[in-house]
Each structure stands twice: as structure tokens, then as C-alpha cells.
Amino acid sequence: MKKGRRAHWLFAGLVLAALLADAASAGAETLLRARLNADIRSTDPGTNRDANTDGVIAHVVEGLVAFRDDTSVGPMLADSWTVSDDGRTYTFKLRQGVKFHNGAVMSASDVVWSLERWLDPATQWRCLSEFGPSGIARIEKIVAVDPQTVTVTLDQPTALFLPTLARPDCGQTAILHRESVGADGKWIAPIGTGPFKLGEWKRGQYVDVIKFDAYSSRSEPRTGLTGAKTAAVDRVRFNVIPDSAAAKAGLLSGALDVIMSLSIPDMDDLKTRPDVQVSATPSLSMTGLLFQTRDPLLQDARIRRAIALALDMPQIVDVVMEGTAKANNSALPIGSPFHGSVQEQGYQQDLTEAKTLLKAAGYRGQPIKLITNKRYSFVFDAAVLVQEMARAAGINIELEVLDWAAQLDRYNRGDYQAMTFIYSARLDPSLSFEMLTGPKATQPRKVWDNAEAQAMLRQSMLTSDPAKRQALFDEMHRRFIADVPMIVLFNGSELTALRKAVKGYAGWLFPQARFWGVSLQP
Amino acid sequence: MIGYLLRRLVTTIPTLLIVAIAVFLLVRLIPGDPVQVMLGDAADPAQAALLKQQLGLDRPVPIQFLYWLERLAHGDLGHSITNGLPVLPLILERFQVSAVIVLIAVAIAACIAVPAGLIAAWRQNSAVDLIIVGSATLLLSIPSFWLGLLLLLLFGLKLKWLPVVGYVPFSESFAGAALFMVLPVVTLAMIEVGVLTRMARAASIEVLRLEYVTHARAKGVPEWRVLARHVLPNAFAPTWTLIGLVLGHLLGGIAVIETVFTLPGLGRLLVDSIFARDYPVVQGCLLFTALIYVVVNLIVDLCYPLFDPRVAAA
16 A cells, blocks of 8 residues: 555656646747657758658748749748849849848848859759759859849749749748858758747657747738748747647647648547637649550540549549538649639539440440559548449449559559549649649650640740730640540648647648747637 | 577577568568659659769669678668668667667566466466456457557546657656656556466466476475465566567567657657658668567577576586
8 A cells, every 4th residue: 555655656746747847848938839740851941851841941941032822922031023124134132131040141142152052963952953954944143243132144034933942842942041051061950041940850759940039020911931920939849740649639638739731530520629729721732533644545535534524523522621622623723823714614523424435435344443542541532432433434443552652653653544642732833734744755754745735834934924824724724624634633721720729820822831920828 | 608699699690681681672672762752743853863873772772782781791771861860870769769668568567467477377267367368368459559549548638647749768857758658668568468478377377287386285385485486487488488579579669659659769760761761771770670689589598597497407
């Protein structure tokens, strides 16, 4: 009995000590605790990165320009810019008094140094190829005209220059202080201009970002990755929690404040809890059914069209996304400003027409292998529904479930008959088509090998006139629907669960959390 | 003894070499490669080729193997493709987390299972035996992730006694670390108690039937002494072997437990690395696991004479 009591007191002591330690640290600062489903890859923006890395580093670094909520490009560290008449030279006027995390004031020489570093192959910048021979344009010159002015000259005009600079996966082409790298050019840590400084990174456990007190915020309201970006908490801790059940328990117990990239079943459960709020925001990611148009069976467009007509798209989306997304057959996401009435025209379920097409194509129930994965549950669920709906039209689909890396391998080699696949968000409409369109001979991952579409895509990348671009995208959409190289099913939805104490959070089209302007109420 | 030890150590070298070859080849047989995982759905062929070259993955596989083997001979397991960190320190850092949990859990499990098995054997076919065997079977049948989640929900969420997510190393705060360790240790110990109890019971039943036990009882030796002096030491040897196997197996990673309790251990490192196709880390983890298995079993073998003098005589 005595031993039992002793153990009890020891246990209680441990709990008390831990709670007191927690309370002491909590009293000193406001800490927002978010969940990451996997650790970040590095702290070097736009190099060794993934979506989690981009999301954390976006709190620390900023570029000259950034995407707004509506996917247009707005100024960030640049105050304004002008483009020369030939469309090749961009003159950026920098904001005054912007400070790096080490206290140094940003000037044109920092911009030149940063851009030249990105263009150095040794940096291994993800977007370097965009400015290479096969990219959107080559950068010929970067000049610091005066401490507040920088000019960048391209070898040809392109509508994608600013969107590429702003891309989150390009690290927003961050303007960094040169002390971010050592004397040997090796990466140390980002000394950026963002509302948070990089704090401690405990690999496999958490990464902290700490409020930057000398942050110079823009005056416009928060929009996308620009606008006002003042930190309203002292620290954000991104906890690495791979298991979604553990993360959910963490949120309910109060050990976490935010869970991003929530699964649909978890959302259903959490939205009924009194101390939890759920945010569902349409995103630009795209889930679709890809066809290998070189496959002996699926090279016949009638069979591909028959599959499209066998599907009840709204029902698929309703079941898979539980009301958080809408059906969309266009390569342009619903949230894109270029998604209009033309893009609304897609496939309507018509089993009779589907059966007629199959008969005309001589289809006799040959099996079609449909690859899918369980990493993204909605991608798998969509595959199951496609299989069942196609069966009603007499189409024999067999599922093959692979892990994500294996599916990516098959996708990149074009080694499949059909697959349900998720594309990450593209913020420019040209890029939405670029990820689908291209010559299969040199780029086997591309699903739509149509020379005319490729020519139109090139045009859309050269012109900045919105009306001309819209006309090009409309025509590409019509041909895309007619060719049926794939069936776009729906755009995703970014689901986030937050404790009720979290105020000021707002999702946006790009599935990436923003914790500036987010506060914690006691 | 030293000769035996040296002989055993020498025999591990071909074992580890075979493991190294098998691991290297098997990892590369898995479809998908790290470059594709890193670049995702936007893998530009030129960019992918450049990255492969930078990572040395463009070389023929036999050449890659020879390079890896050469570095391995110098104790260098290479660098992680995912984050560029040297693999060996990464493994050792993660191993510390797993090792603490496993050693504590197995020690607790053994302390419960051995007496429980002995008592069940002593009271064979009685209600006590039924309860112990039933409990052991139940614990054996429960999947560790499920038990872990149940304990998490009860003690973390309902009662709020213990933290639900996170980890604090003992080097930072003993009290904090102890709190974070309670649930994973208890989960693992409960699962292992089932295995060890059944083995301890079976071994004890066999020894209880031997003539020298009957002889001891006939001499009027008290029952507790018969069990403690004559049955337990002789019945413990097979359980000790099993403890060695269990330790070797668990020290190689308790990925499920580590995932449920968000612990940065070796098992989670291995699983994450497999999904990311981080070849050097996967190879390093598997090789390290094999080494641990061999070393633990060697230690178990060397401890055998402590429990069974016949082994020392042999």
C-alpha cells in the first residue's frame, strides 16, 4: 500500500513538474502550435523542398513579387515595377526601410546578389531550368541602378516572368542576406525579410519560427503571400506528426492549435466538437483520371470519351469530397480568374451514348488497369467510384493500388493505361496547361500530346494581354474536352481544423497555411 | 571465452556483408526513385537528370554499390538524399529514442511475464492459470497501434494525465521525458508481456515435470524455494533467448509505436525514408538493424552460462 502511494506521489510530481515547466514557458510568450504531416526537407528555399518546406519557409522569406488571393501577381519587396516596351526589361523599385532578420537594410545590391545566386547552377534552384534554354526566357542582365532600383533584362518577352518569380515552389525567388551562406558558398540558414525568423529546427520533431519585431509590413490587407503580414503571435511551432489520429488527439487535447491538410473523415468528426472550428477553402490542386493515349486500347478517343460519359461527376465529387468541392472538367481550376463559362462546359453522364461509342470502337470488355494510391484517400475513393460507374456502361476497369513514389515513377515514364492522380496547385493558367501538354516522345509524363495545343500554350506564355490569354485558354479547353486525354474530376479543398481560440486564420486557393495575422485568444 | 567471442564476431562479418548486398539491391528494386519524389508532378526531365547526377544516382548500380561499400569500409554510411545529413549520426540520434523505450518496456515486460508464467505453470489448469493465459493471449492479439491509440485517448484525451503529442529527450528534462515515455513504454510492454508470459509458462511446465523437482518436493523443500531455486533458473533460459530475439527485433525500430506517439525514433526514420526512397538512409537503417540483431543475440548467448551452467561446461 505504501509503495503504491509512493508511486502515486512520484507520478503526480512528474506531472506537476512538467505542467509547471510548460506553464512557465507559456506565460512568457504566445505560442501557436501547428501540425506538419512530415518534416521539412531543408531551410534553403526553392532547392531541397516540398510543400511542407515551402509552407514553413514562406513565413521567413519574401521575394520581389508574390501571388495575391486571386492568383494575380502583386508587389512584395518591390514597391512597383515597369516593363519596357519590348517586354524584355523589368525595372523594380524597392520598398524603403525593409530590414533583414540580422538588422541590415535591404538594398538593390542584395537583390542582385540573391538573383545571381539563384541563377548559379551550384545553388540547385528548382526553377533554374525556367530561365535556361528550354525555359520561359533567359535572364541576360541584372543591374542595380541605384540602391532602390533593380533592372532585370530577359532575352525575350514572357508573361510568366513575374509568376515564376512568385512561385512558392521556387521559394518565391527569395531576397536573402548574403550571410545566409558561408564564405564557401554553402547554405547556413535563411536570413530573410519575412514576418518570422527561423527558430530551432529539431529534425523529426518540430521547426519553430519566431516573430521578427523589426518587420516592415505592407499596408494593403493580407492577400495571398503579400499584403500586410504582421506576426500576431510570438512563435509558431510546426510539430511533425505523421499520424493523423495522433494529430487529431493532439488538437482535441489542446496540445495543438491547428491541423492543416485534414482528411475528409477527420473533418466530419472535428466539426461537431464545440472547441474546434473547421476551415474549408477551395484550392487549385487538381484530381483527374489520366489516360495513356498511346495504349493500344485507349488510343481510341471513342473509348476515352465513353468512360467520360459513363461518369456522374457531381456524384463522384459529392461522395469523395463531402460537399467541400465542385466538379470541374477544365484544366483551369474553378478559382482561377480565367475559369469562365467556356470552362464550365464539360462532360454530362450519358450511358446510352457511352455504350454506342464503345460498340463503334469495337470494345469487348478488355480490362483497363487503373492505377491509384492510398496516400491521398480521395484519389483512391475517386478510382473506386470510376470503376463502379464505368461498369454500368460495360467498361471493365481493374484497380492497381501503388504507393505514391511507385505511382509517380509510372506517371513520369508514362507507363500506365489509366490512373487517378493529383496535380499540385499551379497559380498561373499557362502552367495549369503546361503540366498536361507536351510531346510524349521527350516528356512521357505529359498526358496531352497535341501540337496545336502546344503552340497555343506557347502563345499564352508570351502574351500578357488578359483578353488574348482568355481566348487561347478557351480554345485549348474546347480541344481538351474533345480529345479526352484525361478527365479532370475536381479541384481540391484545403481543410484546416483550428481550436476556437485561434483567430484571424484564412485559407486561400494555394494549399499553404499562413500564420501572419493569426492570433491566439485566451 | 575470448576465443569464442572473437569467433562469433568474425562470423558476423559475412552475415553483414550478405545483408549489405541484399539491402542495396532490394532497395533499388522498389519502383520509384528519390529524384521523382523530390520533384513531384513537375519533374522536368532535364532537371531530374541534373539532380540525379548531383546525387550520384546516374551511375550504374554496381558502381554505386562499390562506392557505397568503399565508404562503408571507412564507417561512412553516406548522406541522406532528403536532407543532406550524414546517415550514421542520424541513425544513432534516432536509435537513442527507440532504445530507451524498448529497453525499459522489455525490462518491465520481463519482470511481469516471468513470474506470471511461472505462477501459471505452477497452478496449471486452475483459475489463476486461466486468467494469466487468457490475459496473455488477449494482449498478444491486440494490434500495437490500436492499443496505443486507446491508451492515448484514455490517458491523453479523456483524463488528460499525459501529453498526447511531442517528445522531450531525457537530456533536456527528466520529468518531461518520463511523461512522454509512459504511454509508448506501457503500450510496448503490454504487447510483449503476452509473448513472454506464454514462453515462460511453457518452459516452467516442462521443468516442473522433471524428476529433480519432484525430488526436491519429496525432501520437504518449501514450495516457494522449489520454484525460485529449482524451477525458475532452469525455465528462464528459453525465455531469455526469446527476450534476446524480441530485443533485437524491437531495437530495429518500433515504427508503429513511434508513429502513434510521434516519437522521432529509428523505425519512423526507416519508414519515412522508404516512402521518400532515401536510399542511403534506408540502407543504413537496415544494416544497423542487422548489426543490432547480431550484437544483441551475441550478448544473449554470452549471458547463457549465467542461467545454465551446462552451456559454460560445453
